[in-house]
Amino acid sequence: MSHSHTTRVQQFIGDPVSDNPPVDREELKEIFKDIQSDIRYDHELNGCLNCGICTATCPAAHYYDFSPREIVQLLWTENLEGIYDAMQEKIWACAQCYTCAARCPFGNSPGGLIMLMRETAIKHGMESAKNVLRPFSRVMLKLISTGNQLSPDMITADGFADWGPNVSKIDAPLDVLRKAIPLPTLHTTKTAWEVNLKTSVELYTIWEETGVLDQLETIDENLFDVILDIMDEKREDLEDWNDEQDD
Numbered sequence: 001m002s003h004s005h006t007t008r009v010q011q012f013i014g015d016p017v018s019d020n021p022p023v024d025r026e027e028l029k030e031i032f033k034d035i036q037s038d039i040r041y042d043h044e045l046n047g048c049l050n051c052g053i054c055t056a057t058c059p060a061a062h063y064y065d066f067s068p069r070e071i072v073q074l075l076w077t078e079n080l081e082g083i084y085d086a087m088q089e090k091i092w093a094c095a096q097c098y099t100c101a102a103r104c105p106f107g108n109s110p111g112g113l114i115m116l117m118r119e120t121a122i123k124h125g126m127e128s129a130k131n132v133l134r135p136f137s138r139v140m141l142k143l144i145s146t147g148n149q150l151s152p153d154m155i156t157a158d159g160f161a162d163w164g165p166n167v168s169k170i171d172a173p174l175d176v177l178r179k180a181i182p183l184p185t186l187h188t189t190k191t192a193w194e195v196n197l198k199t200s201v202e203l204y205t206i207w208e209e210t211g212v213l214d215q216l217e218t219i220d221e222n223l224f225d226v227i228l229d230i231m232d233e234k235r236e237d238l239e240d241w242n243d244e245q246d247d
């Protein structure tokens with residue numbers, strides 16, 4: 001007589017309320033391998049007592065259905081389905097404050113491990129990563145193209161409705177206010193400070209060499225194209241400037 005067996009190891013993992021196709025076990029293994037093979041992994045996971053000190057001190061755990069203890073346990077027990085499941089939503093609740101790392105008796109860094117899981121989610125183009133990063137496309141554009149995260153002209157009441165009514169006070173004549181700052185490099189509104197052309201181009205090399213641009217292409221191809229155009233333009237400007245100096 002034959003019996004059907006159910007084991008803890010599932011062949012596929014799917015989301016019953018989504019149209020996305022189930023993910024097969026090979027991909028789950030690949031995702032875990034990417035997390036585990038990062039050079040930081042062995043420094044950030046030394047074992048886990050399941051004591052819950054990290055969760056007790058975690059600010060995000062107070063507000064969300066999220067527990068660093070649970071995430072660390074998933075990694076420590078190599079629960080591939082659970083790891084993939086946590087990467088759909090839970091890992092994005094972490095505020096990266098690293099209180100957990102300061103308190104863990106094993107010297108683990110749950111926040112650091114979560115960062116590795118986030119980077120892997122981006123590398124694999126997971127929908128969760130795209131959804132989380134989509135509202136930040138303007139910030140990413142500014143950061144990658146200029147090295148500045150927020151610029152004065154982005155701080156408007158419209159852009160930051162959740163900052164409350166006082167944000168309108170800096171909706172004043174911004175260019176005049178900025179010119180009142182003693183440092184000339186801060187007399188800008190489109191960037192937080194004036195970025196030297198050569199510095200910008202050097203920054204682009206760093207983005208390329210460290211794989212930041214590859215990651216961006218995976219999660220937002222349109223933004224990637226826009227940034228590539230900006231980079232080409234700035235590189236040409238620098239070449240022209242260098243030619244002028246030679247003449």
Ligand code: SF4
Nearest residue numbers: 048049051052054104
């Ligand atoms: S504090 Fe450290 S040992 Fe305790 S549950 Fe968290 S990660 Fe595990």
Ligand code: SF4
Nearest residue numbers: 058095097098100111
């Ligand atoms: S780094 Fe993340 S997991 Fe750790 S305490 Fe802060 S919010 Fe919680």
